[in-house]
Amino acid sequence: MNENLPVLYISILLGLLAIVAVILLRQIINSRKIESRFSKLQDKLKNQKGTAQEYYELASIYLDKKLFVQAVQLLQRALKVGDNIEPENKALMYNALGFAHFSQEQYDIAIRNYKEAIKLYPEYAIALNNLGNVYEKKQLISQALDCYKQTLECEPKNVIANKRVESLQKRLVIN
Numbered sequence: 001m002n003e004n005l006p007v008l009y010i011s012i013l014l015g016l017l018a019i020v021a022v023i024l025l026r027q028i029i030n031s032r033k034i035e036s037r038f039s040k041l042q043d044k045l046k047n048q049k050g051t052a053q054e055y056y057e058l059a060s061i062y063l064d065k066k067l068f069v070q071a072v073q074l075l076q077r078a079l080k081v082g083d084n085i086e087p088e089n090k091a092l093m094y095n096a097l098g099f100a101h102f103s104q105e106q107y108d109i110a111i112r113n114y115k116e117a118i119k120l121y122p123e124y125a126i127a128l129n130n131l132g133n134v135y136e137k138k139q140l141i142s143q144a145l146d147c148y149k150q151t152l153e154c155e156p157k158n159v160i161a162n163k164r165v166e167s168l169q170k171r172l173v174i175n
Helices: 005-047 052-064 068-081 087-103 107-120 125-137 141-154 159-174
Strands: none
Touching (some): 005 052, 052 068, 052 087, 125 141
């Protein structure tokens, strides 16, 4: 039995290394796809006018890279170009714009964009959660609580909204 122990350990180690290698390879392939799309979109939009979807897609990549100023510019272009966009898709753009401003601590502008997203798509739980979050940052607890409750009306099992409602109600009771 003791003779087989090193073989067992090496087998387990090789198995773990194989799993890590597969995960790493998948990550590399995914990153290459994103970077390739990023490069293609950048080149295209430098040379010619793009669609709202292309501007939004490039802006989303910039958001992932935490390049918020560039993302804001692209999202604003997407909204200008996209006159015939469905309200739900326009709401996605305003939510992303709100997130970009929120990330730059431009809370009032973020609020304006989140409200616009909600006006276009009232059941947009993510925008409602984001609006609640920015209200919390501004210490506007009752408005934040209202947003999270609105989220729960649209999506009763929303984990974030449930936690935030519970937490904010405790804070209001203490104050």
